[in-house]
Amino acid sequence: MDTESYVLDVVEVVEETADAHSIVLRVPDELAELFSYRPGQFLTVAVPSDQTGIVARCYSLSSAPGDEAGHQITVKRTPDGYASNWICDNLRAGDTLRVLPPSGIFSPKDLDADLLLFGAGSGITPVMSILKTALRRGSGRIVLFYANRDEASVIFRAELQALQEAHPDRFTLVHWLESVQGLPSQDQLARFASYFTSFTAFVCGPGPFMKAATSALKGLEFPRERRHQEKFVSLGGNPFGDVEEMRAAEATIAEADDHEDTDAPALGGPVALEVELDGEHYAFDDYDGDKPVLQFLEDKGVPAPFSCREGNCSACACVVLEGEVRMLHNDVLDEDDLADGIRLACQSLPLTEKLKITYNG
Template sequence: MEITSYELEVVAVVEETDDARSITFRVPDGAAEEFAFRPGQFLTVAVPSDQTGLAARCYSLCSSPTDTPADGDTVTIAVKRTAEGFASNWICDHLEVGGSLRVLPPSGIFTPASLDADLLLFAGGSGVTPIMSIARTALARGTGRITVFYANRDERSVIFARQLSELAAEYPDRLQVIHWLESVQGLPTLEQVRALAADHLERDAFVCGPAPFMKLTVAALKELGFPRQRRHQEKFVSLGGNPFGDVGSTQVEDEAAAGGSSAASETAVEPAAEVGEPARLEVELDGETHVFDDWDRSTTMLDHLESRGVKAPYSCREGECSACAVRLVEGEVTLAFNDVLDDEDLADGIRLACQATPASDVVRATYSG
């Protein structure tokens, strides 16, 4: 099934650092509902390619749902150049005000369950992009305390330095920003990250950045006993399929996107279950429970929900991102493909709805938590 894409006009381009740009798009008339987003979500964009027609990449939103621009609804992403990366370099070199890109509506599950929760936010490099959206929104709409630990190569590479400073001045009792510069302090160690996080054991932790940074930070949180439901990390891999549905392959080269991404290891999946009697499916989404007794064994959970009028989240439909992720409450499913969930995710019951077919007679799942 083809996803509806939109042509979004560029209304602002800001040079955040020497190698990072923020791009603001105007939401088309009549599409405000489709582009309503939660802090921490991302956009999938189609970058023109002479070789393949387009290269699909996911970039996190740095804007906040609390923004009220004068020229109508807008959304903003941040893009940092990746060495030898086709898409990020094309955007930074060619995308200007007045230009446009095809974009899919916001998606992703890297978002707080409550804006009133106390948050511990870890960012490495351009991984600050979704962290910025989460912090700004929670400060504006919530009541919790927030600590941001932000690691960079040097002072010149700090994205959103001014905005973070302004937020800290505006919310001195609620926001603490800790900058870590490799040029001054060296790379952060497991012991140093663990010591910082030890003062915030009751908080919800969010981690986004380069793969080594995320691995180190998550390891520190695990050692401190942070439960899985309070540890969140953003994972992106380059999309090998075409979520836009009308042009050939999007595979250009292995360029990770969206704020310091993690190329998750491919996980083996079980063979497809034999076709039998339909399964029972119960899914909780946005506070509403949907129940179906006719889930065909050869149909993915996402396709079945869509066929019944349920607007379930998704992006790539290829098992290469986490936008459609659900958590199993009961039963089991078979994944046709998985290139983003690791063994811990799978052990915790997380599955990809776009790749999941029933492997038990009853499957209960939730899109929350």
């Protein structure tokens, strides 16, 4: 992924519900390859702010790769959420939006697999992209459990019904309304998921819902490789700013006292770094380990993915195959992710003289 941001035309704004709008963006032909994406990925969006100039937010793509209409993100208002309210109140067809290319790892590796999808509220957004793509390109069965406050808050209601009618043999849709059934409990989610223990699960929604659904899957012994969740933390920094400005901010972060493992010793020597990215192999023997992996790769011209640079999203996630790192900050990876060797390159400093990482999943 390129590190540059791009201004895209807004071609349509769709009012999905009273609180949720879909924004359709036109990607010009010359940027088509750069903005190609996998189902479940997100865009990082720049929203103008009188106080800070720009606030950055990550919004999942609800469109499916290949959709003729364009790249679509869906934004739901949140209480006191400046960015979401600005987008819903101000964006119209003919406007423009500044974005970073697609990122994220919340995406199926096998579209032919049987999929168990859990979405709640606006958490349906990346799930919708996965659902449409799997129905279009895959062959497996798909089950969607979709929880909402009430019937009026169901995003994509008509589109989901149309998909169910078009694919009755492959797609099962289950609506859960808090106004009728109350909040879904872990036990209720576990009973539902118990019928689909051979499926690959994807979970997205508010924190309590994701915790309950993920705990239910763990209780049913869904293996880690078949259990995925998406998590966003509101971004505080500005990934759209000047590169030197961002690096100065990173240096300040590195010197702070309130990060994880700050007592870990500095390496104090060159690191042999190997990187696998998009089918390419890179090797360096002049990495001093004095800056995060992402920053070193950028200095070397490697197109490593990133978005927030703060440890608040999964855009820069990589897998450590050999060696060890310590992360300065992490608000998105859980214990299972860490056990699988997943790390955030924007926050990772090497602890060993040899380090090998992959972005290839």
